[in-house]
Amino acid sequence: MRQTLRLLREFLRACFVEEVEYRLNFIGHLLTTGLQLALAVFMANIFFFRADSVGGWSFYEVLLLLGVFNAIHGFIEMVLQPNMSRLVQHIRKGTLDYVLLKPVDSQLFVSFRHMVFWKIADIVLGLGLVVFALVQMGAWPTWQAIVSFFVLFSAALCLVYAIWMMLMTLSFWAVKVDNLSYLFMSFFDTARFPVSVYKGFLRLALMYLFPVGLITTLPASALTKGVSVWQLLVAGVLALAFVALTRLLWRLALRSYTSASS
Amino acid sequence: MNRLTLFLNKYARLFQVEWSVMLAYRSESLIWMVGAFVQPLISLAVWLTISGTGSINGYGAREYILYFLGVLLVERLTRSWDVWELDQDIREGTFSAKLLRPFHPIHWSVTQNLVYKSFFALLMVPAWLVLGWLFPVLSPAANLSSVLLFTLAIIGSSAVRFLTGYMFGLLAFWTNRAISIFLIYEMAHLLLSGRIAPLSMYPDGWLEWSLWLPFYATVGFPVELLSGRLSDNPQWIVLGFCSQIVWIAMLGLALRLQWRAGLKKYGAVGG
Incomplete structure (x- = not known):
């Protein structure tokens, strides 16, 4: 565990050092993100011009949700996208050999080695929007709410x-999975609104x-x-189960990996 | 052979080539098409929740469904994706090879657009016709003249969006952030063109000016032509087409100037 944390810190540091060279990119990126958030x-605002609530959520509640969306979207672009596209390349070209030879956990390495450090701005701005919405609503949450x-x-x-990792692990068997990430991002846009907006089967899905x-x-x-203890428990168990599943799938995939050449 | 037939011959040949390229990547094309369906469907879901069983400014559940089906179609038939290709070609230097061909590179992009858009039209128009036949609620009250006007508006809109996209792509001669600049423009387009809401959902008189920018005229206008919403005010129809023509002329001119300036600036990477 301690080694894992140290590795993660090292990866982050390496990516930071790499990107300090392109400082101007940070300003460009901050502007883009700020504008997109605005x-x-x-x-x-357009949706709320005709309604007081959307799916039972008020304007500031939806803003808060947008903040969460932006932060998670930022996490995807900062950590998942750069690493997962490299993983697909590694498998296609057979360079995964070099990763497997390293004395570190291979799943950890392919998942977190390359991060786009500046995208951290998306996460910070997203959480900033959450705080802004909370201030506007005027009701400061209890510490239990903050913890949950x-x-x-x-x-x-x-x-x-876990979802990304499983999708990309599929590339051990199918060659072209890059498009799956595009499809994921399109469908992920549904997360911009509370799930109560969607009806019937769609909501269940x-x-x-x-x-x-x-x-x-x-x-x-x-x-x-507010959420119930049950919801907390279900979400926690599900998250752990999904991550465990990626582990299983990764092991299974490595067993069928035969490198590209030879 | 005179020059025009020669030119058309070249285009026909290009079309064949690009068509077979597209067929080789048909699963990708389908994935792109399906992925692009999600955004309008989200907006539809939100509007259906907001309107409930009532209606807002003449839009009830049926009108919203028809409107966003129209957006799906128009979006697929007019969207421009040339920025990604141009950015990559110019950044990596593969653009040089295209410059050496005895035919302006823009013709390749135009054919690609024609190929993909005909492919989408071939899939989506029959699909809508079948759906409309199965569920009469889903068929718009269109007649021959509105379909004709719609087709014209689609052509105009594709031209406007193609020229804009190409100009953003050529920005790659000067900066390596062409794609992110284009994405900001696209976000504005999403908000102001009628892709997330019919124009009459906006505060009154808010977006009339958007008719004069390459926004409403490219998506909301064709969709409302099809749904027959504009048949009571012909002056909007005239204005819409005028706006398209003026933009095509201005963008065409600007593109020429930008092209000349850009080529001077271009130094191929890696030769």
């Missing part, structure tokens, strides 16, 4: 990681099949509507 708030928010937020990160409901709606609920 436009997302503007979009929420962080538990659910971490569970959401685990879930997102978004709650359990492609669990965006657990990823953004539930953490946001912790600070707005």
